[in-house]
Amino acid sequence: MTGHGKRVAFVARVVATASVAIAATAAVAWGASQGLPQAQRTPAVARVSTPQPLRVPDVRREAFVFAKSALQEAGFAWQVRGRIHGFPANTVVSQSPAPGTRVVDTGSPVITLTLVRTRGYPQVGQPADRSPYAATKIQLAGATSTPKKPPVRTEAGN
16 A cells, blocks of 8 residues: 555544544433433322223133133133043033123133034144133122121120
């Protein structure tokens, strides 16, 4: 490289370095001008809302693979009861609680399914007889436990 070529290369490096420095300074200055993000105020007292009841979907006459998906998407866990196990092609013939029942959202309320084997489809692999996550107990919405009444005292103390 000639002397002239070396000077051009040097000047190009100086210009590139200066450009990067100017861009970085501009970015820092812009960021500083935006100020600090404001923290959101948190309420002094957290409000507790009553969970809305869940409505049990109707999965009868559905292929098991679709029934369990519908239940999971609606917030339910499921389990299979009876002689026929949870192979994808089997069909749901009954469910408990009944479709339309309103239940308390206890986490993953469990719906019990009874299946029949669908003819023409093999039952291969491992059956899925319960949901892949823990189920919670079914509690009917609006159902309250009745407190026990205290014993009646007589004047004689009996």
